[in-house]
Amino acid sequence: MPGASLDFxxxxxxxxxxxxxMRIAALAERAGVQVRWxxxxxxxxxxxxxxxxxxxxxxxxxxxxxxxxxxxxxRIAGLPAVTRPEPFPANGLLAARVAVWLDxxxxxxxxxxxxxxxxxxxxxxxxxxxxxxxxxxxGHFCDDILAEAEAPANxxxxxxxxxxxxxxxxxGAPSFVTxxxxxxxxxxxxxxxxxxxxxxx
Amino acid sequence: MPGASLDFxxxxxxxxxxxxxMRIAALAERAGVQVRWxxxxxxxxxxxxxxxxxxxxxxxxxxxxxxxxxxxxxRIAGLPAVTRPEPFPANGLLAARVAVWLDxxxxxxxxxxxxxxxxxxxxxxxxxxxxxxxxxxxGHFCDDILAEAEAPANxxxxxxxxxxxxxxxxxGAPSFVTxxxxxxxxxxxxxxxxxxxxxxx
Numbered sequence: 001m002p003g004a005s006l007d008f009x010x011x012x013x014x015x016x017x018x019x020x021x022m023r024i025a026a027l028a029e030r031a032g033v034q035v036r037w038x039x040x041x042x043x044x045x046x047x048x049x050x051x052x053x054x055x056x057x058x059x060x061x062x063x064x065x066x067x068x069x070x071x072x073x074x075r076i077a078g079l080p081a082v083t084r085p086e087p088f089p090a091n092g093l094l095a096a097r098v099a100v101w102l103d104x105x106x107x108x109x110x111x112x113x114x115x116x117x118x119x120x121x122x123x124x125x126x127x128x129x130x131x132x133x134x135x136x137x138x139g140h141f142c143d144d145i146l147a148e149a150e151a152p153a154n155x156x157x158x159x160x161x162x163x164x165x166x167x168x169x170x171x172g173a174p175s176f177v178t179x180x181x182x183x184x185x186x187x188x189x190x191x192x193x194x195x196x197x198x199x200x201x
Numbered sequence: 202m203p204g205a206s207l208d209f210x211x212x213x214x215x216x217x218x219x220x221x222x223m224r225i226a227a228l229a230e231r232a233g234v235q236v237r238w239x240x241x242x243x244x245x246x247x248x249x250x251x252x253x254x255x256x257x258x259x260x261x262x263x264x265x266x267x268x269x270x271x272x273x274x275x276r277i278a279g280l281p282a283v284t285r286p287e288p289f290p291a292n293g294l295l296a297a298r299v300a301v302w303l304d305x306x307x308x309x310x311x312x313x314x315x316x317x318x319x320x321x322x323x324x325x326x327x328x329x330x331x332x333x334x335x336x337x338x339x340g341h342f343c344d345d346i347l348a349e350a351e352a353p354a355n356x357x358x359x360x361x362x363x364x365x366x367x368x369x370x371x372x373g374a375p376s377f378v379t380x381x382x383x384x385x386x387x388x389x390x391x392x393x394x395x396x397x398x399x400x401x402x
Contacts (some may be wrong), residue, residue, distance in 0.1 A: 049260055059250055061372035065386050072393065171262035185266050188389045192273065 005034040008110065009165050011042040012092025012099075012125060013054070015070050015082075016187040018115040020174040022079055024190060025108065031194040037107045039099040040165040041092070041158065042173050049171065054089050070119075075189075083122030090118055091126030097149040098131060100158045106140075109177035112170040140171060205236045207398040210366050210373035211312065212243040213293025213300075213326060214255070214270050217388040219316040221375040223280055225391060232395040238308045240300040241366040242293070242359065243374055250372065257288050272318075272387075284323030290328030291319055298350040299332060302358045310339060322390065372378075 008024055010017035028035045046054070056063040070082050095114045099107050113134045117123045123130045128146070135142035148154060169179050176193035177185040180200055184193035209225055211218035229236045247255070257264040271283050296315045300308050314335045318324045322332050329347070336343035348354060369378050377385040377394035381401055383395035 049262065055256075059372060061370055062251065064370065065372065065384055068384070069386070069390070076393075169262055169265065171260060171266065181264055183269070185270070189270070192277075 003034060004032060004197045004201050005036065005179060006193055007036045007038055007177040009038045009168075009170055009173060009177065010116045011040060011174045012095045012111075012114055012118070013089030014042065014173040015066060015119060016168060017174040018119045019070070019073055019077065019079075020190050021108075021112050021115050023077060023187075027190065029037055031198050033197045034110075035090070037099075037111060038161055039092075039096040039111065040162045040170075040173075041096060044162055045166055046169060048166065055181050056089065076097055080116075082119050082127075085118050085124065087121050087124070087126070090124060093126075094131050094146075094149070095125050097135075097154055097158050098135065098145060100161060101145065101149040101154050101164070102191045106138075109138060110134065110140075144174070204235060205233060205398045205402050206237060206380060207394055208237045208239055208378040210239045210241055210369075210374060210376045210378065212241060212401060213296045213312075213315055213319070213372040214290030215243065216267060216320060218375040219320045220274055220278065220280075220388045221391050222270070222309075222313050222316050224278060224388075228391065228395055232399050234395050236309075238300070238305070238312060239362055239366070240293075240308075240312065240359070241363045241371075241374075242297060243362055245363055246367055246371060256318065257290065276375045276388075281317075281321045283320050286319050286323050286325065288325070288327070291325060294327070295329060295332050296326050296335075297349070298355060299336065300332045301362060302346065302350040302355050305341075309342075311335065312342075313336060318344050 006028065008020065010021060024035055042054075044050070051058075056066055067082070067084060072080055074080065099111055099114075102110055114125055114131070117130055117134055118125045125131065132142045132146065136143055165175070168181070169183050172185050174187055174190075174191060178193065178197045178200060182196055184190075184196070207220065207229065211222060225236055243255075247253070252259075257267055268283070268285060273282055275281065300312055300315075303311055315326055315332070318331055318335055319326045326332065333343045333347065336346055342391055366376070369382070370384050373386050375388055375391075377390060379394065379398045379401060385391075385397070
């Protein structure tokens, strides 16, 4: 019998997804909930709703608040100070392709390492070389992985994940979905999502 | 010497402002922070950023999540079940004019009563009769107040509050601003804003 579980949908360009990626493992372990890490792309979902860009780009005041909010949240969470990546939001396509290609055991460490490169070191994760270095740093054979991540079947796999996110009603990242289809949007809802996942078992 | 204080900016059409309005008094008392209740209008602030409507109207998926999120949050907070008001968002102009006209001692109770009419009873707070009944229920002389709330000087007062909100960088509601100008957006940041208000004293 499977225990409690939670689907964690994240986008590599999303600052609040970074926070959840750094927090979720310890919280889920304590709650006794198994997490499925599901990278997806927010771009197609925004476009399907008629938005061409991130709200952080179209609303400068919202962006300004997001960065100071993030500064406060990492202090509280005991995470390193944030470096604001340029360009923002980063193009997370290659990283997402690699993440869906990796197996369930390797995906969390790779995803966290990409987020650290992006939001702590301020590197451009849209650059192929950054993704290569992150993979190499984790001991992967990076050239093989990049080739396989960009093969048609794997591109299709990521498209499928983004479509799955869309079918579940996702409109932002991070989002958490429990087995009964309840959707929890935002890093601020991680604890509530874990509570619900545990309650329905 | 004045103690710690926090400015609470709220909009009567905003569901998350309702939550903060119901929660803030007890939390602020426990934190030893004095709250200034500052109603304002979000419409002019949205329009100044090029948005004609609430994101809850332009993004149906975001609206759907907001209502289920609100249902979950009121359960956790021990508040009554939410009734979704029609039209949404409500026109809070008259309620806001009355709220800025009232003195600091009467404004919180009136504001909470408006929110209860709107989000618990599902009444249209844009209707003059609803505002009248809420005022009457609190023992105010409602005809006098409505006349004074709609006098030019008081309309100007509300405009001034909305402009003050704009100068502080507000882009949504509820928002909290501490004496040092730190901005905290959203009901989810109420505790953090109170902590900061107390820390800077």
